[in-house]
Amino acid sequence: MEKWNQTSSDFILLGLLPQNQTGLLLLLLIFSVFVLACLGNSGMTALIFLDPRLHTPMYFLLSQLSLMDLMYISSTVPKMVYNFLSGQKSISFLGCGVQIFFFVTLACSEGLLLASMAYDRFVAICHPLHYPIRMSKRVCVKMILGSWTLSSINSLAHTIYTFQIPYCRSRAINHFYCDIPAMMPLACVDTWDYEYMVFVSAVLFLLLPFLGIMASYGRVLFAVFHMRSKEGRKKAFTTCATHLTVVIFYYTPFVYTYLRPKSLRSPEEDKILAVFYSVLTPMLNPIVYSLRNKEVLGAMRRVWGMLSSRKK
Numbered sequence: 001m002e003k004w005n006q007t008s009s010d011f012i013l014l015g016l017l018p019q020n021q022t023g024l025l026l027l028l029l030i031f032s033v034f035v036l037a038c039l040g041n042s043g044m045t046a047l048i049f050l051d052p053r054l055h056t057p058m059y060f061l062l063s064q065l066s067l068m069d070l071m072y073i074s075s076t077v078p079k080m081v082y083n084f085l086s087g088q089k090s091i092s093f094l095g096c097g098v099q100i101f102f103f104v105t106l107a108c109s110e111g112l113l114l115a116s117m118a119y120d121r122f123v124a125i126c127h128p129l130h131y132p133i134r135m136s137k138r139v140c141v142k143m144i145l146g147s148w149t150l151s152s153i154n155s156l157a158h159t160i161y162t163f164q165i166p167y168c169r170s171r172a173i174n175h176f177y178c179d180i181p182a183m184m185p186l187a188c189v190d191t192w193d194y195e196y197m198v199f200v201s202a203v204l205f206l207l208l209p210f211l212g213i214m215a216s217y218g219r220v221l222f223a224v225f226h227m228r229s230k231e232g233r234k235k236a237f238t239t240c241a242t243h244l245t246v247v248i249f250y251y252t253p254f255v256y257t258y259l260r261p262k263s264l265r266s267p268e269e270d271k272i273l274a275v276f277y278s279v280l281t282p283m284l285n286p287i288v289y290s291l292r293n294k295e296v297l298g299a300m301r302r303v304w305g306m307l308s309s310r311k312k
Contacts, residue, residue: 010090011183013083016176016271027084030275033283034077040286041066044296050306051299057140058124061117062289064144068113069282072106075099076177076278093163096178101159103177107254107277108151108205114247115209116143121243122216125236126223154201161194174267179274181258182267195262202258210251217244242288250281 017023048054048063079099083089091099123134162180168188175182180198184191220240227233253273257265290296 010092010171011096011178012089012170012172013079013091013176013178014172014174015083015089016080016275017084019084019087023084027081030077030279031081033279034073034081037073037279037283037286038070040290041070041282044286044290045070047296047299047303050303053302054295054299057135057137058117058120059295060137060140061113061120061144064147065110065113065117066286068106068110069285071102072110073279073282075102075106080176091178097159097163099178100162100180101155103278104155104158104180105148105151108154108201109147110250111205111209111254112147112151113144114243114250115213116147117243118213118216118247119143121239122220125220125240151205154205158198158201161197165189165191165194175271175274177274177278179270181265182270199259202255206251206255207259210247210255213247213251217247239293242293245288246281246285249284250277253277 017026044066045063048059048066076099079091079095083091120135120140123131127134158180162183166188167183167186170186173179173182173186181195184195217240221237224233224236224240227236253276257270257273290300
C-alpha cells in the first residue's frame, strides 16, 4: 500500500449534506443559525462590556462563553458552507491542522468554563457571605486563563501528534470538519494508543467537568428549595435551570460521541451529534442567557437608551 505524503496533497471533507435541493435548504438553515449565533454572541459580549452593572464574575464568565461560542462556530461552519457552494471538498493540510487546533481548544475551554460558571453559582447560592472572596475578580481571571491555557496546551499536543501520523488510505474524512477520530481510520499505523489518549482527554476536559457540574447543581438545588424567600428561590431556580439547559445540551452529545467504543460509532451519527455541540449550542447560549435573565434584558434597555441618546 502506498503511503500518502502529507506534503503532496490535501484532505477531502465528505461533508454533512447531500449535494441536492434538500441539502441546499438545510445549508441555508445552518447558515441562518450561524448568523444568529454570531449576532447573539457578539452582542452579548459587547453588552457585558458596555454595561458597568454587568461587570461581575458571573457575567465576566458569560462574556468569555460568548466569545468562545463565536470562535467555536466560526471554526467549522464557514468552511462547510464554502465547500458545499463551491463544489470543492478539499481542505489543505495546514488548514486542517488549524481547524483541529481551534476546535479542540474551544471545545475543551468551553467545557472548563461551564464548570467555572457552575462553581460561581454554587458559591453565590450556598455560600453567599464567602462569595466576594471565593469569586473575586482575581479568582475569576485565573479561572478564565486556566481554561484557555490548559485547553491550548492539550489541543497543541493533539494537533502535532495527529499530523505526524502517516496516512496511506483514502484522504477522505467522513465529516464536515477535520475531526481527530474521523481521521484515525485513514492512518497507516495502529492508532490504538493515541485513540486512548483522546479518550483520556475527553474524560479530563468533558466528563469530569460535567460530573462536577451536576454534583454542584445538585447541591445548589437542594439549597434553593430550602430558601425562605419565595422571590429569591424563584430567581435562583431560574438561574440554575438556565445553566443546566446549556450544560446538558452541550455535554451530552459530546460525551456520547467521544467516550463510546470505536465499534459502536458510525460516521453519520457522529456528524449529526456534532451539529448539536458545534452549531446549535453556540446559537442557543445567548438566547437562553438573555431572554430568561432580567438583568441582561435591563442592560439591553440601558445600552439601547444610551446609544439612542448619543445619536440625538
